[in-house]
Amino acid sequence: MSDAPAEAPGTDAEAGSDPDPDSTPNAGPLGSRSNRELIAWAAIGTLAALLLGGAAFPNTILGVLADVITDKDTLSAALRLSVPIAFAALGGIFSEKSGVINIGLEGLLIISAFTAIYVTDVTGGIWIGFGGGVVASTLLALLFAVVTIEFRADQIIAGLAVWLIALGLAPFASQVIYNGPNTPTVGTTGSIYVPVLAEIPFFGALFSASPSVYMLFVAVAASWYVFERTAFGRWIRASGENPKALDTAGVNVSRVRYVGILVSGVLAGMGGSALSLDLGQFTGNGPTMVNGKGFIAIVAYLFGNYNPIGAFLATMLFAGLDAIQTVLQLQGIGLPRQLIRIIPFVVVIVVLALVGRTRLPEAAGDHYESGEE
């Protein structure tokens, strides 16, 4: 009894850093923070040691782990799991860079996940349902924008309210409409299969994925482009760093922030719709099927230093761990399932501790009113 917990932390750490290599080759765009690089290099090292060890001793735990990591299904699952988190993280970046901390991402995911299923059920069109989820999330984000910008509500409290509203509303609506917290099953978005390319070992997973995975790639690239290349991206940054500078330059800060929040609503809505339509069902028990993904998204964009690409890679780390732990639970490697299940959460905590402080936008969380001293 006392042996198991003593052994557990070591195993956690080992297994925990596995999928990190996903983020490694791209540590550059994350910025020059040495701790981030340190994590990335440590992950490469751990992974290399693990794969070598696995090759050398195929019949040990190392061998099993190495097999799991290099399995095409693991990448496939990681991509699928990362979709809602990464969309929400992108949305969070838009909002927070503009100066409004949106911790209601979880709520936006929940409301869009439910609405997507409901609209699909009513209209029969999966993509109409997808759009419906996006609209619902955007409307809730608009409400958040109005109370924080117009009525100067505290952003954190308003964000919590968004979460709580969605957390109560979605299962309640399901109860009223379907007599239960879980909706019936509707069609799913299915997947796009590229012949030949999908046969490639491991990376073939990239060519046999749900449409939402490809939409995510486009969204990551587009977000990066907006921040790095467009005037509006600069306004968003300025609005979060020094809104007064933007105001005196003649740009309406409130308008920029509205757009930032609405974009976060659209993106989170895409994530939520993709989440539920991937399964074809919304489950509303307890924390609902979203189950903290919106909060992990916040960690992901902080770890990614507000860079869309960084946030995506951070998401892949967390989602990859999640995928691995699912496989490990099924395979059974002599550890209690409960311990394996917590691996992603342990890694989130370790990463946060190691990254140290991410530099928040200077004016994030502050209300801004033009003409006030």
Next chain:
Amino acid sequence: MSKAVRLEGITKRFPGVVANDDVHFEVERGTVHALLGENGAGKTTLMNVLYGLYEPTSGRVEVDGEKRRFDSPRDAIDAGIGMIHQHFMLVDPMTVTENITLGNEPRKWGGLAVDRTAAREEVTALADRYGFDIDPDARIEDVSVGEQQRVEILKALYRGADTLILDEPTAVLTPQEIDDLFGVLGELTAQGKTIIFITHKLGEAMAAADEISVLRDGRKVGTVDAGDTTREGLAELMVGREVLLDVDRPPAETGDVVASLSDITVDDDRGVRAVDGVDFELRGGEVLGIAGVDGNGQSELVEALTGLRTPDAGTVEFLGADVTDDSRRRRTEAGMAYIPEDRQERGVVMNFDLVENALLGSQHSTEFGPNGRIDWPETRAHAETVIDEYDVRTPGADTAAKSLSGGNQQKFIVGREFERDPELVVASHPTRGVDVGSIEFIHERLLELREAGVAVLLISSKLEEVQGLSDRLAVMYEGEFVDVVDPTTTTESELGLLMAGQDPAESDDPGTAESTDRDDPVDAPAGGERA
């Protein structure tokens, strides 16, 4: 000749305060016009009206002879007015070019992308035209304050400003950078731009401006030609009475030793030795001045004395007891009052009202807090005493410290500290950034304390201040006391030599003294960075 700007009968009321009262103000095109006044006289408010940040309660604004109504800075920018605020409106993590073009980015691809090449070229061309030396790709957080100011000026010019308003532009600059700025102003007016220059410093107004308008208590009290006025004349206009720039004081009657520091050595935050073996004794009833270029260890010495920093070696004795390791709180309670050099960082909590600020430092004292509770009525009464006796101009004790002008914040801090009934007052740059009237007031209070037998340690980079108030004057250079002199028999050039780390006794060539004196501003930038 047309007036670049004409303000007629501008009145601006805030709840409880009339900031501008029927002000008439006009500026000739192509000139530098200084808007002079004490802190809180309404200079910045008037210019914020011109810049569209405030809507005037009444009055009219004319630009180039045309009546204008500005709802926002955007309108003012369109009318060719640019403002460089005291606190720069720059986005630190963005580059110089990004900041200059913010809100007016050149676009390409039908607006889908910022044309970064064009932006860079436009900024470079603009900088060249006015002779600014600036790296368009540097990040704002990496460039000096003087460069940031030039970026602000370029930003206004980029938006097509013909009239530039500079709000206290010299407050954050080193003497060297101030010279550079005045050069820039000359270049700008030579190319037809009009400059309005807000300041409370007489000397700068006279040095830089063609015309000077003086504001007092929200009213304009006069406009004079910079060429035919004197410092005394301007000072009188500013405060409305004759100012004694010299202080009268009887000789010191020194009492017992109040504080004694021996062999104090302090390393600064970077681990560089800032104070190196300083010894001194301070007696009741005397003022010990410490002169020196900023950044020669004065701040660290003060922090070691007041308990904000533990010295790496040496002992601090206060009233006969060793307090080297005592906390700031214990030293305060023992009677050591402290006027910090950065008033907004350490003197007041900007978001607290004056009642709460009056309590700071006394929050543990039984006077305001029997049994650990705070007696708010008593605290309020105390705050009101400070406000009354130290002439703090405020709508009331419930006003937040941040809405007071700098001079009034300082008077409030001075009042709070003096009311502690201290044995020792450590006054670090007590009149920095404070208007003439308040300077005089603070000096008088310091001398009153001295007469009452209190020991005063006065740190200032203004020579006339330490010379005028001190009984003994220590000159600090690179962490050491170069010498302790009698301020009445030491000339400014001798002090200048000492401040540059030289002993005037070793050089009797007056020419050397002159040149070293001039070297001071060159040393100053290093100090400026640390301050």
